[in-house]
Amino acid sequence: MIVNIEKIxxxxxxxxxxxSKTCFIPYVLPNEKVKINIKKDKKSFCEGYPLEILEKSEYRVNPECEYYTKCGGCxxxxxxxEKQLDLKKEILEEALFRLGxxxxxxxKIIPSENPFYYRNRVQFKINNGEFGFFAPESNDVINIDSCKISHLKINEAIESLKKLSKNHKNIKEIHIFYPNTEKALLNxxxxxxxxxxxxxIKENLPISINGAGIYLKNKRIKTFGKSFTFEKVGKYNFRISLDSFFQVNRFQIENILNEVLKEIEENKIVGDIFCGVGLFTIPVAKKSKKSFGVEINKSAVKDANYNLKINNIQNTKIFETSASKALDIISGYQPEILIFDPPRTGLYKxxxxxxxxxxxxxxxxxVSxxxxxxxxxxxxLxxxxxxxxxxxxxxxxxxxHIESIFVLERI
Ligand SMILES: C[S@@+](CC[C@H](N)C(=O)[O-])C[C@H]1O[C@@H](n2cnc3c(N)ncnc32)[C@H](O)[C@@H]1O
Known part of the structure; x- marks a missing residue:
């Protein structure tokens, strides 16, 4: 079967x-003519897999990674x-048009300074002696020896992490966080x-680690060494613990912060909802009259409070609660600007x-x-x-995946 690709x-x-049935096919480009087989045939649409690209787009390049299409990561x-950015822009504008x-x-588009080796956090999966990542749309683990989108230091650690998982048959996942400024953490x-x-573990790793958390049924049951590490972003310092979120593209952390910061006028009352360890909260507090953060994760709240202290912030309070309850608690604040950076599910009605x-x-x-x-x-809204x-x-x-910053103003 032959299909002409209209868009991504x-x-x-x-x-x-x-x-006349809509068909979805991975690993193709607009204007390509593709020979496919059908993987799923539903009433209103089908899903295919490309067998051969009969007419290639000028934007097609050879993938850098030997595991590409076998591994579900990219x-x-x-x-x-350049074309990736163009396509993401089109998809974003179409979402705004159709759903917004x-x-x-x-x-404005802010590309990543390096489109490879950018991930500071990686989650390796282990199953049946295989160490790597899930295959596309599957929970089968694909064995890998390197990852082109992960920090080179994380790549250096793969061989010894593999050995560790071979020697301990009960390990099912190893997460590694390698910040720009301090030692790594293992989960x-x-x-x-x-x-x-x-x-x-420490002696066998080629990279330095600050500590490791051991988890059973997704609960940390043991901590070796320190439970946190640090990251410096611009002139601000952040403590990040084993169970706290932090931005994953090491080349874009300062850029995303600066893009948010530019939108915050001086001397306002500002709330940062879904604040994590305070990446936006702390720099924003420096230019605000008064501010607050809201975060549900205990570990991130502890980090955010610690980060307020080490960055000498006195005009800010962090509330440990869900975003939906937060606006009742903070009613006394009368915020003039709100920052939202929710998970994929977005805000609630x-x-x-x-x-x-x-x-x-x-x-x-x-921020979405x-x-x-x-x-x-x-x-x-x-x-x-x-x-x-x-x-x-x-x-x-x-x-x-598309990350964007939307700025909305009262009509
Ligand atoms: C995308 S992260 C953003 C964190 C921060 N802005 C940053 O850039 O590091 C989303 C954060 O929202 C928190 N979170 C998830 N669901 C939440 C909820 N219902 N209420 C409050 N915080 C929530 C997560 O723990 C996480 O720290």
Whole structure:
């Protein structure tokens, strides 16, 4: 079967028509003619797999990684980096149009200084002696010896992490976080309890680690060494613990912070909802009259409070609660600017309703890793807040994932 690819849709697949039925195919480009086989045939659409590219796009490049298409980590490596950014821009604008019901072009694109070796955090999976990543749309583990999107230092550690997992059959996952400025952290997940010797782990690794957490049933049951490390971003210092979130593209951390910071006017009352360890909260506090952060994760809240101290911030409070409850607790603050950086699910309807009732709120800076949920939320805010600016910051080169910053102002 032969399909002409019309465009790339959110999720990274190409869209083409097969006897007027919509067909989704991975690893293709717009205007390519592709020979496919059908993997899934549903009533209203089908899913295919490319067998041969009969007419190639000028933007097709040879993937750098030998595991490309076998490993599920990347799905844009066959596309030149410039074209990846173009496609993401189109997908973002289409999401805004279809789901946000708003015609708005992307105002600024911030590419990653290096589109490879950018990940500072990697989650290795282990199963049946294989060490690597899940295959596309599967939980089968694909064995790898290197990863082109991960920090070179993480690549250096792969061989010894593999050995560690061979010597301890109960290890099912190893996460590694390698910040720009300090030593690494390991999170080791077990199927069943097994003793591990930290000294041996440390001595066998070619990179320095600050500490390691051992997890059983997703609960940390033991900590070796320190439970945290540090990262310096611009002039700010951040403690990041084993169980806290931090931005994963090491070349874009300072850029995303600066893009948010530019939108915050001096001397305002500012709230940072979904604040993590305070990446935005702390620099924002320096230029605010008063500010607050909201975060549900205990570990991140502890880090954020610690980070307030080491960065000499006195005008800010961190609330450990869910975003949906936060706006009741902080009603005394009367925020003028709110920053949101939610997980992929976006905001919740009840949270948006509360936001709409904040009388003093002038501006919303919405950082999103999911154009679909962000567009939905922007539409729900549209009665009172107009989308003024869209910036796309590429946090995830070689993959279809899109990160953007939306700036909304009261009408
Ligand atoms: C995408 S991260 C952003 C963190 C921070 N802005 C940064 O750049 O490092 C989202 C954060 O939201 C937190 N979170 C998830 N669900 C939440 C909820 N319902 N209420 C409050 N925080 C939540 C997570 O723990 C995580 O720290």
């Amino acid at each position: 849709v959110y999720g990274g697949k190409g869209l083409g028509k097969l006897n 799905d844009f490596q066959h596309i030149s980096y 019901k708003i015609e708005k072009k992307v105002d 080791i997940y077990l199927n069943e309890f097994e003793e591990l010797d930290f000294q041996t 009840d949270l948006i309703n509360k936001v709409l009732n904040l009388k003093k709120l002038e501006k919303i800076v919405y 890793c999911n154009p679909a949920t962000a567009s939905r939320d922007i539409n729900l 549209a009665d009172k807040f107009k989308l003024k600016k869209v910036k796309m910051i590429d946090m995830f080169p070689q993959t279809h």
